Amino acid sequence: MLHVSDLMREMKCECFCWNCAHNSLHQESFYKMDCPFSDLWKTYLHANDCALGHSMDTNEQSLKLLEENEVVCFARFEYKECRTKIPYLKKLENGYMAIYPHLSAYPKENEALIMKVNQIILAHCGVHVVENHILYLNKEYVRKDSLDLNALLVTSDKLFNKRNHLSKTIAECMDEIDIDLDAWIERTKRILNKPSITPVRTKQCTALRRCSYYPICFDESNEPDDSILFFTTNQHKLDAYEKGIRHIHELPLNQIEGFRLQYAQYMASKTQKPFMDKAALQVWMKQIQYPISYLDFEWDTFAVPPYENMKPFDVLCFQYSLHVESKDGALKHYNFFESKDCRRHFVEQLIQDLPKTGTILVYNMEGAEKLRLKQLANQFEEYRDELEAICARMVDLSKPFEAGLYYNSKMRGHYSLKNILPVFSKDLSYKNLDIQNGLNAVFAYRTYDDKNEEEKKEVKEAISTYCQMDTYAEYVVYHGLLREVEEDA
Structure with a gap:
């Protein structure tokens, strides 16, 4: 037995398809959700009291549900041992309308493929889908006191192109798709029935984001x-x-x-x-002024805005670590950690802790800390000037490495702070920490409010220790670069 999702994985990569079935990895949701997305879209579609399909339903049971009800959610159907689940089906005069909720602000044109497959499967079962719609989040929605589902959610018969513009209709996209479903199902079955699979490296393995199964497919430790x-x-x-x-x-x-x-x-x-462009590094370093602030945030991403003035997919910063180095070499540490809606206190404490002058060194700031501060400035207009002033003093510590001003082969082609730290310190390591990366910190934070006081203390200490390591690592890396330049002289 296989599912339509297996077909989609097979199209991506045979190894990915096989691994998902035989080496399943536990993956936490990237987005924080206070309630299931299905609860929201069912309320929006007035489908809370509609008939529901169940995981082991046969075609006959699903057809009976459709016969007896105007709307059915999560109806299951099967064709040639390939099962699928349709989120929402509504009876029309000439057939059925299917709606596909998507936890995204820009569902792309490739979503039409799964709709096409489902439409073929349902047609074989005697269910004729004559309309397909997508349901998604309105990225421009700004939450006020309460959540307005009519403003948050959007239904459309169009999909977004690569530039995030609504373009072709779903029907137009589906008309462009030509598939041999029978052959596709048989091909996927053969892959899943193999006792093992030999991985083949392709550009697809590391395109955009490295496949989660890459370390399983390829052991590069001896390279x-x-x-x-x-x-x-x-x-x-x-x-x-x-x-x-x-x-x-x-x-x-x-x-x-x-x-x-x-x-x-x-x-x-x-x-x-190690390769070093000494002259370019010296030019970059001239902009660094004391006191030097080494700054790092931790945050969680909310698909659905939980608090006032937040938009879909905005983040909530719950932690920062700040090391401040004075010209005489003294190093002082500041820390912030809170749960729930701590945004205002986060901003106020950050403004208070940061020196009013000097450089703020941040690793990979453009897509992270700087973007977070811009969001906070939009949410709290009264602090806009101060937050923009902080952004203006930020300097990205990752730039010398990304731009090739310094490269050590020990980095093995990676440029994260964790990969660069061992180049400049043999003693410091994230491996001995209870929390060793940002995602672990986020997942620990998500459980914080459900714990007792003693457990909360442990979680807070673990997250704070990890974040503190990040800013101390920035300090070590910056001074490592300084030493390299001085020693070369």
Whole structure:
């Protein structure tokens, strides 16, 4: 027995499809939800009291539900041992209307594929879907005192293109899809029935976001630090690896695109020592002024805004760590942690703790801390000027590494703070912490309010210790760069 979701995984990658069935990974939801999304969209569609399908329903049972009810949610159907679940079906004069709720602000045109598959399966079962709609979140909705579902949720017969603009209708997208469902089902069955599968590296494995099964498919622990597999954005590296090339410097020069970061990696591989553009690093360092503030936030993302003035997919910052280094070398630490709606207190405490002058060093700030402060400025207009002033003093500590001003092959093609810290310190490590990454911190925070006082103390300490490590790591990395420049002189 398989599900339509298995077909979608097979289209992405045979290994991904097989692993999802045989090596299932527990993955927490990326978004914080105070109640199930289905509760919201059923209320919006006035479907709270409608008939419901169940996981083991046969086609006959689902058809009976449709016959006896105007609306059925979660109806199950099966064709050639491939099962599917339709979130919402409503009886019309000439057939049925299907609605697909999507926890997104921009459901893309590729969503039409699963609608097409479902429509074919239902047609084989004698259910003719004549209308398809998508239900999604209105990104421009701003919550007030209470949640307004009529403003938050949108139904449409159109889907979004790659530029996030409503473009083609669902019907137009479905008309462009030509599939042999029978062959697709049989192909997927053969994959799932294999006792094992041999992984093949492709660009798909690391496109946009690295596949969660990548470490299971490929053990890179024995690869050299300057492995060709770690060559950033190079389109020839997989072919080169298959041909036996193992080190970056072995790749022919005409197969290197010439990006600055690639040059840094190539030179580090060729010389077998760290590459440094000393002059460029010195220019970058001239902008750093004392006192230096090393800053890091932790936050959770809410698909549905829980508090006033928040939009869908806004974040709530619940933690910050701040190390302040004075010119004489003294280092002082500040910490903030709260649960629930702590936004105002977060802003006020941050403004109070941060020095009024000097540089604020943040790692990868544009898509993180800076963006968080801009959201808070929109939510609390009275603090806009102060928050924008803080943003103006921020300097991104990741830039010297992303721009190829400094590269050590020990980084193995990765540029996160956790990958760079061991380059500059043999003693500091996240491995000994109870919480070792940002996602673990978020998941621990989500359980905080459900715990007793002693457990809350432990969670708060674990999250705060992790966040404090991030800002101390920024301090260590910055001074590591300073030492490299001084020693080179």
